[in-house]
Amino acid sequence: SQAITETMYSVVKGEDGSLYNVLIIPAEDSPINRGNYSIRGGANAEATYSPTKPTRERVHQPLIRVGDELMPVSWEEAIDLVARVTKGIKDKYGPDSVAMKIHDHGGSGAG
Numbered sequence: 001s002q003a004i005t006e007t008m009y010s011v012v013k014g015e016d017g018s019l020y021n022v023l024i025i026p027a028e029d030s031p032i033n034r035g036n037y038s039i040r041g042g043a044n045a046e047a048t049y050s051p052t053k054p055t056r057e058r059v060h061q062p063l064i065r066v067g068d069e070l071m072p073v074s075w076e077e078a079i080d081l082v083a084r085v086t087k088g089i090k091d092k093y094g095p096d097s098v099a100m101k102i103h104d105h106g107g108s109g110a111g
Helices: 039-047 075-093
Strands: 009-013 019-023 063-066 070-071
Touching: 063 075
Parallel strands: none
Antiparallel strands: 009 019, 063 070
């Protein structure tokens, strides 16, 4: 059986304005945690936007700077802009001109 703790859930507001409880349960087939729960991984639920927690101050949608202002755009528009800019850089400067760095909270990459 699965124990449910406070760090495994968050409350999110749906597009219709209703509040929903979101539960994050570790996947049994995960190669990282093999279904086991860790406080660090479980805190992802608390870090998710919630109108009832401090995360309510987070950005709720993508923003694009136009002049001195940040303008809200759809996810599709934001992803399209990133794709076009990335492709433009790659086309102009070559495939080694774009890189990405990803790491976990501890920085070791171990999950």
